[in-house]
Amino acid sequence: MRDAAPAKPGKGPLVKVVDLARYFDVSPPLLNRMLEGKPRQILRAVDGVDFAIGKGETFSLVGESGCGKSTVARLAVGLYRATRGSIEFDGHDFGRMTRRQDMAPIRSRIQMIFQDPYASLNPRWRVREIIAEPIRAYRLLSGDRAINARVDELLRQVRLTPADGTKYPHEFSGGQRQRISIARALASNPEFLVCDEPTSALDVSVQAQILNLMKDLQRELGLTYLFISHNLAVVYHISDRVGVMYLGRLAEVAPARALFRRPRHPYTRMLLDTIPDMDMTGRQRMPVAGEVPSPINPPSGCAFHPRCPFANDRCKVERPNPLPHDDALVACHGVEEGRVPEGPIAAPRAA
């Protein structure tokens, strides 16, 4: 049993990811390898993740820098080809498709929003052209009148005005630029939006505007989101279900509230412990020792074992598989064996 069932019953998953992996060859050039006798180096950015997302659901991935979130995002929109495993969208498996035209029937139904809204908008185009581009590319409408009317509608949908269409991206603030990229993403009537840190570059007050907009649009248009962020509070706010990633794998997958109310995996609990206490309850946080190891030579067994206060010999050799615990999936020997106690972890202090 390795499927994370979508939370919303009665609706089949729109997106289903099974044993998805993506490796990168980061070896030094062949000549150097021969001269210096260095081996080939493979970086396992994503190394076997499973999840499913129901229609209209928001599934989020959290985790620290380099754990593979963006790589999953790029796999999920077909920007990378999978090294192993499958990604099914509405029944089409496109994980290993090689030819562009293979993806044609589903390409317009999946869109992506990036962290840096400026880098992803062509600075020399007017906003109207930027938003119209996917409409023209997929030949969704013909004739300038129809296209312009559609662009006006999209601008209003993201709470901008048709008059904004005549301006250039640099004339807008960061939050407004993110609205423009959302409008462009919506132009092809997608069902599935992959959002990679869409608010991480924004100030909190602007982030609130974008998160509210994303929730409104989801309700209005029935969108399904794969949402990626390193900010646990943002993820708590936006998600139905959450997957916690560590070094290319999923440590825990659970409904958002359950995950935050009752985290089970030691890494999830450590991450939760790093969140500053805004409510000023005087809760003592335990800063955890250590940093994320390199994904080129990840630790054996459970990749978290060098930082885990519950690690034992089994953890050092055997890779834990995700197992169901109530409505969560947890990949941890300690949890499976019942030797990870509930409640706060007294993690080893930072050295």
Next chain:
Amino acid sequence: MQNEPLLRVDGLRVEFPGRRGTLVAVDDVSFDIAPGEVLGVVGESGAGKSMTGSAIIGLLEPPGRIAGGSISLDGRRIDNLPYEEMRRIRGKHIGAIFQDPLTSLNPLYSVGRQLVETITTHSDISEKAARDRALALLQEVGIPAPERRIDQYPHQFSGGMRQRVVIALALCANPRLIVADEPTTALDVSIQAQIIALLKRLCREHGTAVMLVTHDMGVIAETADRVAVMYAGRIAEIGPVRDVIKNPRHPYTVGLMGSIPRMGHDAERLTQIDGSMPRLTEIPAGCAFNPRCPYVFDRCRVERPDRMAVAPFHEAACWKYADGVGHA
């Protein structure tokens, strides 16, 4: 305040003269910090946090300049000193920590060499004693096995370890004041928590005063004793951290607090402050927040509010409090 202030900033104004007129990046900013106290400074990007910090450490990039007000350290004016004298004060009494640790580290020198050089320029001790002190500092900021790491170069350290080295560098001369500008913004959450715990401990143990600039209210809540909220170059609200977070008075702070998603708070929508902070060229007359303020009234559009007391040690620059509400 229990102690005499170590740092006093009074009516600070920072300007950028330009071809199309002069931009005022920091406007009439006043606050002080006592020894051992952490003052958090929050606000959205462009609010003037970094310019305030740069003015204090005497590192405003030209054409930026201090155009008014004063900055005193331990009762002595430091805003009008010749460059060399300020450089000496900076090395000896003020430590600076920036967002990107690489800006403070020289990639060509080993970490140990940078520490030893900084230590020997500020105190009259032997190379050997300086190296021992460098090792002790690395230990103190939580670098494991410092004897093995001291001769390594910055690129051999991870981001979190580099920031620790920068903190060690800032501590070399036992500074009285540390200005930390977004010291954890570029770091992972688990590392961020470690660095913050470290700053807090140093402040407590050495009695160092800290000005902690960040846009992260959570970091402030954890670390600061008092907090100043900046908006469009001015301090909108300043007060004890618990007071400001639990009972914000300025409408901007109220909106800001509501816009922060929080764990365990189930809100379908976040409070939204419509619009965005004005550019320096378009700061509205009267209260700079008035076009976005849900409480705006006539006076706000014409007259600029100064800070007024709203509770003990707690001030807000808002006309709502003009009739002396909460006057101590």
